[in-house]
Amino acid sequence: MSSDIVFIGLGNMGLPMALNLVKAGCKVSGHDLVAASVDKFVAGGGSTGSDLPAAVAAARIVITMLPASRHVEAAYLGPNGILAQVAPGTLLIDCSTIAPEAARKVAAVARDKGFTMLDAPVSGGTGGAAAGTLTFMVGGSADGFALAKPYLEKMGKAIFHAGDNGSGQTVKVCNNMLLGILMIGSCEAIRLGMANGMDPKVLSEIMAKSSGRNWALEVYNPCPGVMENAPASKGYAGGFGVDLMLKDLGLAVENSLSTGSSVPLGALARNLYDIHSKSGAGGLDFSSIFNMLAKTEGA
Ligand code: NAD
Numbered sequence: 602m603s604s605d606i607v608f609i610g611l612g613n614m615g616l617p618m619a620l621n622l623v624k625a626g627c628k629v630s631g632h633d634l635v636a637a638s639v640d641k642f643v644a645g646g647g648s649t650g651s652d653l654p655a656a657v658a659a660a661r662i663v664i665t666m667l668p669a670s671r672h673v674e675a676a677y678l679g680p681n682g683i684l685a686q687v688a689p690g691t692l693l694i695d696c697s698t699i700a701p702e703a704a705r706k707v708a709a710v711a712r713d714k715g716f717t718m719l720d721a722p723v724s725g726g727t728g729g730a731a732a733g734t735l736t737f738m739v740g741g742s743a744d745g746f747a748l749a750k751p752y753l754e755k756m757g758k759a760i761f762h763a764g765d766n767g768s769g770q771t772v773k774v775c776n777n778m779l780l781g782i783l784m785i786g787s788c789e790a791i792r793l794g795m796a797n798g799m800d801p802k803v804l805s806e807i808m809a810k811s812s813g814r815n816w817a818l819e820v821y822n823p824c825p826g827v828m829e830n831a832p833a834s835k836g837y838a839g840g841f842g843v844d845l846m847l848k849d850l851g852l853a854v855e856n857s858l859s860t861g862s863s864v865p866l867g868a869l870a871r872n873l874y875d876i877h878s879k880s881g882a883g884g885l886d887f888s889s890i891f892n893m894l895a896k897t898e899g900a
Contacts, residue, residue: 615666671705708766740769823888832886840886
């Protein structure tokens with residue numbers, strides 16, 4: 602049985618996204634290199650087939666949710682890749698977070714072969730993926746966006762057309778660079794207040810209603826105990842990992858080099874997250890950078 606949608610990459614994000622398409626009534630065939638992830642997809646009501654090329658050839662839409670640029674390039678451009686199998690008229694949507702340059706490169710090859718391809722990275726984390734409340738930032742043609750939107754709406758709440766191919770990735774890189782910088786800045790401010798004897802809850806509440814307010818202070822406070830549901834109050838478990846933030850800041854710095862842009866704070870944030878990751882915190886939520894700024898005993 603052929604499926605309308607082939608979904609490749611059933612990891613932390615892809616599995617719940619693909620299952621939301623199934624719940625919305627789409628015929629979805631799910632694929633991953635890890636058999637256990639495919640089993641979870643099938644247990645959740647999805648279908649699969651051992652033959653990915655045949656599934657791709659029969660699909661109307663192919664969606665990928667893979668780790669990084671090299672995986673996306675290999676999946677689409679490889680000798681037995683998606684672009685070698687897919688039937689004319691199939692819509693291609695890559696939801697992975699990758700370099701804007703890589704998104705443009707793959708989309709250009711797809712366009713040359715007559716396919717419409719979109720980059721559609723997401724914000725909202727695994728919680729948003731499970732709840733179907735992701736934000737999609739989409740790069741590609743207006744026609745392609747119009748075709749994809751009804752499907753993206755089954756996985757997300759806010760669906761934006763950012764511009765041409767690569768624009769979705771550019772927005773994602775800019776947003777996450779700003780998020781990394783704002784998180785470290787918020788940690789510094791809270792630590793400074795605490796060193797002056799302030800209650801971090803009172804300080805955060807006032808700053809969240811003053812000109813320093815930002816998303817970290819409003820919904821994701823990095824100081825344990827300030828917000829009951831924030832990762833900081835749960836041992837920095839869950840949430841958005843340090844290594845994922847490090848990857849996104851790396852994409853921002855890489856992009857700044859290729860575009861000749863100045864990102865001094867983005868580069869500093871990347872270096873701080875790199876040190877934090879190497880200290881063993883790679884798997885913790887990114888707000889755990891709060892710990893790196895702790896005052897040492899007796900200082
Ligand atoms: P993940 O590592 O959990 O999942 C990626 C999946 O792709 C894995 O299951 C892996 O086996 C599979 N895979 C790799 N190569 C494959 C191939 N050739 N064919 C089939 N399957 C293949 O990663 P994730 O957390 O789901 O993230 C996916 C993407 O979404 C990344 O680009 C990440 O930066 C981005 N993202 C993640 C989050 C988050 O909170 N986890 C939030 C926003 C965006």
